[in-house]
Amino acid sequence: MQARYIVLCVLALSLGACSKFVDLTPISDATTGNAYQSASDAEAALTGAYDAFQQEYYVWDNINFTDVVSDNYYAGGDNPEIFALDLLNLSPVNSRLFNAWSQLYTGIARCNIILQKVPDITDPKLEANNRKEQILGEAAFLRAYHYYQLVKTFGGVPLVLEPATSADPGQTNIPRSTDAEVYTQIIKDLEFALSRLPDAYSDDASVNKARATKGAVNALLAKVYAQKADRDYNKVLEYCNAVISSPAGYQLINYNFLFDGNHYNNDESIMEVQYTGGAEANYGPQLLLPPSLSGDTWRKFVTPSKDLVKAFDDEHDNIRKNTTVLFENVTWTDEYWAIGGGSVPFAYKWKSASGWASTNRQYLFRLGDIILLKAEALNALGRPGDAAVEVNKIRARVSLPGVTATTKEAMQLIIEKERRLELAQEGQRWDDLRRYGRAETVMNGLNEIDLRTNQRVNYNMTKDKELMPIPQLERDRNKQLGQNPGYN
Missing domain, CATH: 1.25.40.390 (Serine Threonine Protein Phosphatase 5, Tetratricopeptide repeat)
Structure with missing residues (x-):
């Protein structure tokens, strides 16, 4: 029905x-x-x-x-x-x-x-x-x-x-x-x-960042040519460069400003959903933010993993960690962080719940992502040194030392890690793992412990699970739809 x-x-x-x-x-x-x-x-x-x-x-x-x-x-x-x-x-x-x-x-x-x-x-x-x-x-x-x-x-x-x-x-x-x-x-x-x-519709950033522009199209073309099975990194590089050199003048800004709720439609933003409150509000922050910010006491969704927090700590990446993760004491049980209550991390790139009527936004595209995608393309084309230059632009703005690598394999892992720390909670990680052919290795190598049983979680990741199953309700309606391998 x-x-x-x-x-x-x-x-x-x-x-x-x-x-x-x-x-x-x-x-x-x-x-x-x-x-x-x-x-x-x-x-x-x-x-x-x-x-x-x-x-x-x-x-x-x-x-x-x-x-x-x-x-x-x-x-x-x-x-x-x-x-x-x-x-x-x-x-x-x-x-x-x-x-x-x-x-x-x-x-x-x-x-x-x-x-x-x-x-x-x-x-x-x-x-x-x-x-x-x-x-x-x-x-x-x-x-x-x-x-x-x-x-x-x-x-x-x-x-x-x-x-x-x-x-x-x-x-x-x-x-x-x-x-x-x-x-x-x-x-x-x-x-x-x-x-x-156009590159821009007017001098009004709230219009230019709300609507499709050449910058948004070039950004999506770069992602498409990277993500499809027969990827073309020359095309990825071409479209990344088109974004970076756009007359729209995109440039990196202070990382904290990206997510503080006061600097949307900024110079780094290429396109973002324009939540303005009221009927055009974002209810997502109410689902994620801790009691001190949400005003309620029920258990929240999208909890940062121990592996993600460790990745920030291992890199001494305090700026991006503090912008992405907020710890707070709670009374509920979290099976990975605290049985019976204690200190639990919260997804924090949205900062204000506003009673289900937040104006906090998601970026559909921003320059930091595109610079790292350019690094990926340069590395895939056999230029790890040039790739490092792009990665270090991203690291420099969060006060991290530069990186070097002499092989494509080493640089690819550096880029993968950098994208994880830069883009957590921005809807990129699964695409990256699939694109790099690393989803099975990473997921099956996790050491996540369920504190209720003290047993390691087995994700049983397989190649088939890289794609979601076709929804059964849609297959019931449309008998011409097959199912993805690995699903009944």
């Missing part, structure tokens, strides 16, 4: 009758016959497409699927399905998988409407300053971003590139494309977007 509801809602969205947009009059207030006739209709549809970033997947499930499944964080909290993700006991019936799948496809459906409907709008206001082409570029970028989340999580997925016009299973039940085909479409969308988007 839930699966059918999602299908019908997405179908209705395609027809202009089941969407919620903000700031502008929603298209859902119009009929199918008169919708998508004016510039304001196009802008409202685009606002709705960006609103997809405020769905649960982008609020915090992206962290569960990248940081909690890895060696960075424990599940925390009390949700058995998130415990299962943490322990890599992945099951197709885990509802969080279906929620992510359906929310990402809802975002894609919104983009498909724009890409189909906006070209036919003849309002002269859309011709001014090339606005129609910009809107199409923004929609193509957003569709590519959602498909990137899907393909790196599930592998090959159905490519839905047009709005649905019927609930007939013959139209809606689409087989999976291969992961290579999905990446090809992502790149096609991004190249389309790159030719239509």
Whole structure:
């Protein structure tokens, strides 16, 4: 029943009758016959497409699927399905998988409407300053971003590139494309977007960081060419350099300022979700922050792991540790840190809960990530010395000494570690481990002790577990969907 509801809602969205947009009059207030006739209709549809970033997947499930499944964080909290993700006991019936799948496809459906409907709008206001082409570029970028989340999580997925016009299973039940085909479409969308988007829309950073720009497109292209199976590090280097040399003027800032809640839309930010409070608030911090900051006393989610804390301590990386992790005494039992209460660490890159109405943000892209990705590309191309120069830019700003390495293998481990410390709680770790072919070695080598039993946790990591299972609810609806290897 839930699966059918999602299908019908997405179908209705395609027809202009089941969407919620903000700031502008929603298209859902119009009929199918008169919708998508004016510039304001196009802008409202685009606002709705960006609103997809405020769905649960982008609020915090992206962290569960990248940081909690890895060696960075424990599940925390009390949700058995998130415990299962943490322990890599992945099951197709885990509802969080279906929620992510359906929310990402809802975002894609919104983009498909724009890409189909906006070209036919003849309002002269859309011709001014090339606005129609910009809107199409923004929609193509957003569709590519959602498909990137899907393909790196599930592998090959159905490519839905047009709005649905019927609930007939013959139209809606689409087989999976291969992961290579999905990446090809992502790149096609991004190249389309790159030719239509500006480096900046105005002098207003709150606009430039909220919307897709050439900087955001180049950043995602760099990630795509690094993450896909037939990776191309020459392309990664090309697109990283395009970001770094952008006329938008991105530059590293004080690491503490990145996450203090007072310096969003900063020079390092390429794109970020614009939580402003009220109806446009981030409820994620309330789920993660300790009692002193959240104002409540229940056990919190996304608990930093002992292995992550040790990684900071081994590197004497106090600046990034203190920005990322906050210890506080609690009364509940944490099976890894304290039985019956005691000192427990909390995920701290969000700093203010504000009663479920926080303005704290996630960066979709920031320069520090791209500089380290450039280092990765240089190293993969046989230039470890040049890679060290880039890594040391990141280390210098947190007062750590420079690193050197004479071999690609040694430098790759340095870059992996640096990315872990720099980007914890930013949804990168699982992608990195998979990309480096290190997920099995790292996860099976962990020495995490469950204090309730004094037994080492066995994650039983296998190659198959690098991808999540296709949600069973979606397979029940669409009989053409197969399952990933290793899952029933």
